[in-house]
Amino acid sequence: MTEEHRRLEEARRRSAHWxxxxxxxxxxxWGTVREDYSPGGTAWEYFPHDHARSRAYRWGEDGLAGISDNHQRLCFAPALWNGRDPILKERLFGLTGHQGNHGEDVKEYYFYLDSTPTHSYMRYLYKYPQRAYPYTELLEENARRDRRQPEYELLDTGVxxxxxxxxxxxxxxxxxxxDLLVRIAVTNRGPEAAGLHVLPTLWFRNTWTWEPGTARPRLRAVSSRVGLSVVEAEHETLGRRWLVCDGAADLLFTENETNARRLWGVAGPTAYAKDAF
Structure with a gap:
């Protein structure tokens, strides 16, 4: 019996929650029926990609190469910035059904490389351009094309x-x-040196806004031995968890709250909103 077979058997017997x-x-x-509260069922327009970085979700979260617990209370995913994009790369971008000349279509290159049945090992690849990501170009060129023409893909932009x-x-x-170990490895495929900011991100799904009286979880920096940076996550039902970072990393904190000022021009619940970075 392999170690993975042992984990599967423990999971089947519910002696270990692998x-x-x-x-x-x-x-x-964003753009899914899961977050749609529009009167006419227009999910794509009700919660567009442009809102995703600034607006708190209710029923789920998103991220690149991310993980969460099985009730999606606590989430982890890396965010990326090449120094040229106007926003962080935190989630996949694509066209909605009304924007694409062949309907809904993701405009990214990402690959699931490995995962065991208990997710004891997982591996994921994302290809991130060093040039500015062509959000506007993809929208405008696909809008110009009709259904008889090919889709305008990310590779076609020359990025x-x-x-x-x-x-x-x-x-x-x-x-x-x-106890999960995380490794993020970056390879520059270009002909010369280029900078990339990698921001491993830990956050709680926002449940407190929608359910009054819900205990609010918290993240905070805690002291640790030299050479480590530690974030403590505390949740009413999940208990305490820790994100331990190798090295003296700069820890940045904000709230998973909607930036109402940016979206609708009105005051929000806090100045420290979801899109603070």
């Missing part, structure tokens, strides 16, 4: 010319049911 943590984090929560992109590989390995 599937508590897994790739349950959607790569796109990957001369192999100027990064391979971002994210790996997860479980040392125990609740």
């Amino acid at each position: 599937r508590r943590w897994g790739p349950y984090l959607s790569e796109r929560q 990957f010319a001369d192999d100027r992109y990064f391979d971002v590989v994210v790996e997860y390995a479980k040392a125990g049911v609740d």
Whole structure:
């Protein structure tokens, strides 16, 4: 019996919760019926990609190569910035059914490379351009084309010319049911040096806004031995968890709250909103 067979048997008997943590984090929560409260059922327009970085979700979260617990209370995913994009790369971008000349279509290159049945090991690859991501160009060119023409893809924009992109590989390995090791490896495929900011991000799904009286979870920096940076996550039902970072990292905090000022021009619940970075 292999170690994975042993984990599967323990999961079947419910003697060990090996599937508590897994790739349950959607790569796109925006523009879905899960978040649609429009009177006419116009999910694509009600919660567009442009709102996703600033507006708190209700029923789920999203991220690149992310994980969460099986009730999606606590989430983890890396965010990326090449120094040229107007926003962080935190989730997949694509066209809605009304924007694409062939309907709904993601405009990214990402690959699920490996995952065991208990998610004791997972590996994911994302290809991130070093040039500015052509959000507007993809929208405008696909809008000009009709259904008889081919789709205008990310590769067609020339953003990957001369192999100027990064391979971002994210790996997860479980040392125990609740002990996960994370490795984020970046390879520059371009002909010269280029900068990339990698922001491993830990956050709670916002449940307190929608359910009055819900205990509010919290994240805080805690002291640790030299050479480590630690964030403590405390949740009413999940208990305490810790994100331990190798090295003296700068820890940045904000709230998973909607930036109402940016979206609708009115005051929101806090100045420290979801899109603070």
